[in-house]
Amino acid sequence: xxxxxxxxxxxxxxxxxxxxxxxxxxxxxxxxxxxxxxxxxxxxxxxxxxxxxxxxxxxxxxxxxxxxxxxxxxxxxxxxxxxxxxxxxxxxxxxxxxxxxxxxxxxxxxxxxxxx
Amino acid sequence: xxxxxxxxxxxxxxxxxxxxxxxxxxxxxxxxxxxxxxxxxxxxxxxxxxxxxxxxxxxxxxxxxxxxxxxxxxxxxxxxxxxxxxxxxxxxxxxxxxxxxxxxxxxxxxxxxxxxxxxxxxxxxxxxxxxxxxxxxxxxxxxxxxxxxxxxxxxxxxxxxxxxxxxxxxxxxxxxxxxxxxxxxxxxxxxxxxxxxxxxxxxxxxxxxxxxxxxxxxxxxxxxxxxxxxxxxxxxxxxxxxxxxxxxxxxxxxxxxxxxxxxxxxxxxxxxxxxxxxxxxxxxxxxxxxxxxxxxxxxxxxxxxxxxxxxxxxxxxxxxxxxxxxxxxxxxxxxxxxxxxxxxxxxxxxxxxxxxxxxxxxxxxxxxxxxxxxxxxxxxxxxxxxxxxxxxxxxxxxxxxxxxxxxxxxxxxxxxxxxxxxxxxxxxxxxxxxxxxxxxxxxxxxxxxxxxxxxxxxxxxxxxxxxxxxxxxxxxxxxxxxxxxxxxxxxxxxxxxxxxxxxxxxxxxxxxxxxxxxxxxxxxxxxxxxxxxxxxxxxxxxxxxxxxxxxxxxxxxxxxxxxxxx
Numbered sequence: 001x002x003x004x005x006x007x008x009x010x011x012x013x014x015x016x017x018x019x020x021x022x023x024x025x026x027x028x029x030x031x032x033x034x035x036x037x038x039x040x041x042x043x044x045x046x047x048x049x050x051x052x053x054x055x056x057x058x059x060x061x062x063x064x065x066x067x068x069x070x071x072x073x074x075x076x077x078x079x080x081x082x083x084x085x086x087x088x089x090x091x092x093x094x095x096x097x098x099x100x101x102x103x104x105x106x107x108x109x110x111x112x113x114x115x116x
Numbered sequence: 117x118x119x120x121x122x123x124x125x126x127x128x129x130x131x132x133x134x135x136x137x138x139x140x141x142x143x144x145x146x147x148x149x150x151x152x153x154x155x156x157x158x159x160x161x162x163x164x165x166x167x168x169x170x171x172x173x174x175x176x177x178x179x180x181x182x183x184x185x186x187x188x189x190x191x192x193x194x195x196x197x198x199x200x201x202x203x204x205x206x207x208x209x210x211x212x213x214x215x216x217x218x219x220x221x222x223x224x225x226x227x228x229x230x231x232x233x234x235x236x237x238x239x240x241x242x243x244x245x246x247x248x249x250x251x252x253x254x255x256x257x258x259x260x261x262x263x264x265x266x267x268x269x270x271x272x273x274x275x276x277x278x279x280x281x282x283x284x285x286x287x288x289x290x291x292x293x294x295x296x297x298x299x300x301x302x303x304x305x306x307x308x309x310x311x312x313x314x315x316x317x318x319x320x321x322x323x324x325x326x327x328x329x330x331x332x333x334x335x336x337x338x339x340x341x342x343x344x345x346x347x348x349x350x351x352x353x354x355x356x357x358x359x360x361x362x363x364x365x366x367x368x369x370x371x372x373x374x375x376x377x378x379x380x381x382x383x384x385x386x387x388x389x390x391x392x393x394x395x396x397x398x399x400x401x402x403x404x405x406x407x408x409x410x411x412x413x414x415x416x417x418x419x420x421x422x423x424x425x426x427x428x429x430x431x432x433x434x435x436x437x438x439x440x441x442x443x444x445x446x447x448x449x450x451x452x453x454x455x456x457x458x459x460x461x462x463x464x465x466x467x468x469x470x471x472x473x474x475x476x477x478x479x480x481x482x483x484x485x486x487x488x489x490x491x492x493x494x495x496x497x498x499x500x501x502x503x504x505x506x507x508x509x510x511x512x513x514x515x516x517x518x519x520x521x522x523x524x525x526x527x528x529x530x531x532x533x534x535x536x537x538x539x540x541x542x543x544x545x546x547x548x549x550x551x552x553x554x555x556x557x558x559x560x561x562x563x564x565x566x567x568x569x570x571x572x573x574x575x576x577x578x579x580x581x582x583x584x585x586x587x588x589x590x591x592x593x594x595x596x597x598x599x600x601x602x603x604x605x606x607x608x609x610x611x612x613x614x615x616x617x618x619x620x621x622x623x624x625x626x627x628x629x630x631x632x633x634x635x636x637x638x639x640x641x642x643x644x645x646x647x648x649x650x651x652x653x654x655x656x657x658x659x660x661x662x663x664x665x666x667x668x669x670x671x672x673x674x675x676x677x678x679x680x681x682x
Contacts, residue, residue, distance in 0.1 A: 023497070056495035056542075063590055064540030084626075088614075092544055092563030093586035 001025030005036050012111055013042045018050040021058030030061055037076065038068035043111040046098075048081040054088060066098045073115055075099075077107045118173055118197075118214040120166075125208035127152055134173065139166045141205055142180070158182045158206035166197070173197040173214065182206065267408065270297040274412065278419040282426040287419050288321030291391065291412075296323060298408065301399030307380075308340060309389040309420075317344065317389060339377055343390045349378040349413070351406040355394070374400040378410050380417035388420050439471040439499070446472045446502040449509050455479050455487060457552055459605075462489075463647030463671040467615075473666035474501025475613045476509055480516055485552045488516055491611040491670055492545040493564065495587075500541075508533065508543050508588075522547040522560040523598045526588065530562070530596075533589035542589040546611055548672075555603040555674055560596050563587030565614055568629075570636040570646070572606025579609070608641040608673040610650070615667035619654050622661040627654050643671035 001019040008014055013036055019025055037044040046062065048054075054062075066076040078100045081089065086100060101107040120132040132149055140147040142163035143154060153159040160180040167174045177184040177191040184191045185204035197203075203210040274294035281287050292305045303325045308317035317340050343350055352358040355372040375394035379387050391413060395401065446468075454462035464477055474494035482488055492508060494501040511532050515525035526547060533543065544564035550557050559567060559580045564587075566578035580599030588594075603609070612632065619627040635653055639646045647669055654667070 056493070057497075057540075060495045060540030060542060063542065067539075067590075091565060091584075092542070093584065094563075094590075096586060097590065 001028045003029040003032050003036075005032075010108070010112075011042055012108065013037060013040055013044045014047065015044060016047045016050065020053040021051060021061075022053060022055045023057060026055070026057050026061060033061060034065055034068075038065040041069065041072035041074055043074045044069060044076045045079055045104075045107050045111060046076060047079045048085055049079065051081065051085055054085050059089065059092065059094060062098060063094060070097075070115065075111050075113075075115065077101055077110050079104065079107045118168070118212065120203070120210040121213055123202075123209050123211045125206075127208075134166060134168060137168045140164075140178070141166065141184075142178075153206065156206040156208070163205055164191070164203075171214075173212070175203065180205075267298045270294050271408070271412065275415055278415050281419075282423045284420060284423040284427070285321065287416070287423060289323075291416055292321055292323035295391070295393060295409070295412075296325065299393055299401070299405060301374075301395055301397075301401070302393040303396045303399065305391070305393045307389060307391045307416075310344065310387065320389070339375070339392065340390060343377045343379050343392075344387050347379050347381060347387060349376065349406055349410045351376045351401055351403065353400050353402075371396050373397060376401045376406045376409055378406075378413040380413055380420060382414075382417045382421040384421075386421075388417050388424070391416065442472045442499050442502060443468070446506070449476060449478070449506060451477075451479050455481075457487070459675055460550075460552070461643040461671075461673045461675060463643040463669075465647060465651050465667070465669040467663065467667045469615070469663045469666050470498050472499055472502040473497070473668075474505055475615065475666040475668035476505045477611070477668050477670050478509065478513075480513060482516060482549065487550045487552055488522065489548045489550060489611065489670060489672060490545070491564065491613065491668060492543055493613045493615075493666070493668070494543045495541050497666065504538065504541055504543065507536070508545070512545075512547075516547075521598065522549045522558055523596050526560050526562050526585075526596050527594070530588035530594055531592055534592035536589075538589060542587040544587045548609065548611065550603070550672070557601055557603055557609070559583075559599045559601075561585065561599075562596060565612060565617060565629075567612075568610045568633060568636055569601070570608040570610070570641055572604055572641060574637055576633045576636045603672075603674040605675055606641045606673075608636060608639075608643055608646050608671060610636060610646065611670045612650075613666060613668040615663070615665035616650065616654055616669060618665060619658055619667070620661070620664055621657055621659065627657050631657070641673050642675065643673035646673070647671040 001017070001021060001024070004016040004018070006014040015033065015036060017029065017033070021029075037046075044065070062076070062078070069076050076098050078089070078098050080102050081100060089095060089100060099110050101110065118134045120134065122128050122130045130152070140162055141149070142161050143150055143156070143159055144161040147153070153163070160182070162178045163180040164184040165176055165178050173196070174194050175184070175186065175191065175197050176194040186195055186197070187202055188204075197212045197214070199212065199214045201212040203212060271294070274290065277290050278287065281290075288307045291307065295305055296302055304323070306319050306322040309320040310317050339350065352375050355375050372394045373396055375392060377390055377392040380389045380391060381387050391409070393401070393409065450466060451464070454464055462479070466473070466475065466477065468475070474497055476490070476492045476494070478490045480488040480490060490512060492505065494504040494508065496504075508529060511529045512525065515528040516522070519525040519528060526545065542563070545562045546559065546564040546567060548557055548559045548567065561567075561580050561584040563585065566581045566584065568576055569579045570576045579601065583597040583599045585596040586594050610632065617627055617629050617632060631653060632650055635650045636646055639649055650669060
């Protein structure tokens with residue numbers, strides 16, 4: 001599991017999660033992911049294009065950070081998950097908390113929309 | 117030559133050479149300084165006696181009325197005088213000076229004879245810090261430098277003890293005791309143990325020769341790093357001026373004069389820690405001292421290694437006992453048998469991926485001849501997931517007992533779980549309430565894999581996917597909806613956790629919903645046969661590939677009474 005971070009000029013944190021977000025993968029990225037999203041408190045675009053698998057604990061990490069961001073008045077949007085990953089995310093209705101997009105423009109638009 | 121020097125009281129500054137083998141101190145005429153005490157009413161006629169024995173001087177009170185004091189402590193038995201001891205007799209204070217016995221120049225007996233030395237480090241919790249007794253100096257401080265025979269004897273004794281104990285504290289205590297015997301010039305000694313393979317070195321045992329040694333001992337990172345990384349023993353005859361330790365603040369603070377240090381390397385070439393001896397007085401270690409220490413170190417490392425393995429084994433056993441108990445507690449949450457209801461067949465299967473699992477199922481009888489069939493999956497695995505599920509199961513039973521329907525019950529459990537603030541932890545859950553009279557079924561799904569319903573005509577469809585809500589434990593005020601349908605004879609409802617559909621074989625292929633659906637289609641709606649087939653198929657699919665997640669399956673079929681198997 002690998003995590004790459006890009007700080008965009010528009011203040012959005014673009015995070016790439018690459019590989020399997022299983023228990024082992026979670027241990028590798030959990031703290032850093034939390035640091036760059038929840039702690040920074042900036043709108044966060046989580047790119048799942050290269051994520052092969054997400055475990056329930058991995059979903060827990062996304063939820064936890066998304067909720068922290070929400071308390072800062074910022075959003076988290078998930079970008080371009082694979083069919084399998086998207087299926088498990090939608091199964092538990094997590095898209096209500098973290099919108100799922102397949103277009104960067106759509107994701108940016110949501111991230112820039114103020115939270116009511 | 118030893119002498120007594122009056123440093124307080126009348127005739128202050130007077131020096132009395134102790135040239136004879138026995139001196140009576142008092143007003144008796146036999147006393148060479150009787151005149152000096154002549155008018156001191158506090159001094160008895162035969163107050164005290166000093167006996168010279170080789171290079172040692174022994175003082176004893178000879179039944180004086182007002183007592184003899186050495187370093188403020190009243191004598192109750194014969195006591196060896198040490199250079200610079202202060203003797204109080206009557207109104208005078210004498211200083212005992214023994215310029216010849218250099219070994220005693222720097223060695224001071226503890227005035228308390230024996231005291232505990234607490235090590236005030238913040239130790240790694242995995243490291244046992246010993247509190248070592250500073251022993252009375254009677255045995256180990258007799259020689260300035262132990263004879264080769266004595267060193268050999270102490271060495272052999274140490275090595276024989278090393279194999280007898282698995283108690284790390286005891287091993288280290290005996291090690292330092294023996295090292296102080298072998299190296300009488302050592303003032304301080306300690307053993308540092310590394311936490312893990314790359315962790316910091318923290319003191320595990322410390323020993324001080326003198327009561328007035330600096331107690332706030334700190335490991336010199338400079339020395340530690342050198343010994344641990346270079347894996348070589350170090351000798352410094354003058355540590356404060358040694359350029360290798362020029363930046364070491366702790367060497368200067370502790371006023372280390374000479375030091376030697378050896379790594380503790382076990383048979384697997386792991387550096388377990390280090391042992392260090394240093395002097396703060398005039399004693400200086402030599403090359404042959406280091407050779408002895410270096411030869412002892414591997415034996416100590418081996419004993420430590422066995423001790424650590426033993427500790428690990430004990431910890432593993434304790435952990436396994438805890439896990440066994442946790443598994444029994446968790447399995448105790450699951451029903452011991454399926455309900456016996458006319459025209460209904462229930463099948464359940466549960467297999468945890470590890471010692472304890474986070475899946476849960478239950479049959480909960482409800483008023484009005486209803487039965488709640490529950491399946492849930494806590495995020496994560498192992499003990500944490502099992503603990504979460506323990507909370508959920510008890511909350512759900514309570515909620516179902518006081519709420520009118522499953523929807524309200526799940527909302528209550530969700531609120532409770534959200535209030536517990538288990539960041540990132542959630543539970544997926546599906547509850548099917550079956551009216552056993554009307555066969556009406558109400559399904560509420562909180563983020564769980566959709567149940568599958570096989571109808572009598574062989575068709576299979578998901579149940580309540582539109583009404584499925586979010587997993588519980590995330591949004592406190594989330595509302596849930598229920599899906600209603602009626603079971604007909606020949607129908608079979610299957611609830612399962614993702615351990616089934618996400619079972620992955622060695623080729624990385626998932627078992628999938630389709631295979632479960634196929635099992636439902638191929639069997640004629642009997643819950644037992646369907647359940648057995650699904651379990652058999654997934655096991656065949658996995659072959660020897662390890663199960664990745666907990667697996668829980670529950671099937672319920674409603675059969676025409678004429679077709680029911682008895």
